[in-house]
Amino acid sequence: MLETSVETYWEAYSFLMHEAELLDEHHEREWLDLFTDDAQYLMPVRVNREKAEGDGFSDESFYFQETRGSLELRVRRLETEYAWAEDPPSRTRHFVSNIRVAEGEEEDELAVKSNLLLYRSRGSDPHYDILSAERRDILRKEDGRWKLRRREILLDHSVLTTHNLSVFL
Numbered sequence: 001m002l003e004t005s006v007e008t009y010w011e012a013y014s015f016l017m018h019e020a021e022l023l024d025e026h027h028e029r030e031w032l033d034l035f036t037d038d039a040q041y042l043m044p045v046r047v048n049r050e051k052a053e054g055d056g057f058s059d060e061s062f063y064f065q066e067t068r069g070s071l072e073l074r075v076r077r078l079e080t081e082y083a084w085a086e087d088p089p090s091r092t093r094h095f096v097s098n099i100r101v102a103e104g105e106e107e108d109e110l111a112v113k114s115n116l117l118l119y120r121s122r123g124s125d126p127h128y129d130i131l132s133a134e135r136r137d138i139l140r141k142e143d144g145r146w147k148l149r150r151r152e153i154l155l156d157h158s159v160l161t162t163h164n165l166s167v168f169l
Contacts, residue, residue: 004101004110012101012112012139015146020094023168028075031168032068036140036149041066043153043169057154063165085166092167093119108141109149116153118169120162132156133169 015034022031035041045061066074077083095117102111114135121128138150153169 004103008110009099009101011146012110013099015139016096016099016112016114019148020096023094024092026089028078028168032071032075034148035068035071036142036147037068039068039071039148040150041071042151043155043165046155046158048158063155063160083166085164088123090120090122090167094169095119104138104140106140110139110146112137112139116169118167120167129162131160131162131169135169 019031019034022028022034042065043063044057044059045063046056047058047061048056078086081087096114097117098113098115100113103109104111114137116131116133116135118131118133119128120131133156134154136150136152136154137148139146140149141147
């Protein structure tokens with residue numbers, strides 16, 4: 001198991017800051033290279049239920065339930081002229097905070113939680129979206145560098161007012 005030293009924390013923090021920069025600057029291909037081949041990228045639907053009935057997220061319904069392969073298809077589509085939901089491209093700002101780092105369950109892995117506030121605007125539309133979530137990531141060290149093996153995005157919203165979810169969180 002990896003020790004969660006100050007150095008390890010800084011590596012996880014730097015990974016998340018670099019990732020946010022790639023997304024905000026529309027470097028989706030480089031962002032995709034941050035994922036392991038067996039990566040999972042999930043965002044379960046939030047459901048309103050009594051506290052005794054669970055954590056408030058569906059085990060069966062997802063806004064998206066992606067693999068490295070399906071993320072590759074989404075990135076490839078963004079690179080074409082047919083990604084109308086992102087033409088003109090969204091302007092985003094990923095604010096990542098409250099980063100918590102712990103040992104992962106597997107060797108060479110970290111369990112990283114962070115809070116995300118995403119600001120998104122498009123074209124000259126005066127309206128904008130703000131999405132708030134907790135992200136639960138598993139980072140794995142491969143060939144001396146950290147990669148994202150799993151991301152679960154837990155939205156604070158029970159109703160999404162954004163027109164689409166074509167940006168990456």
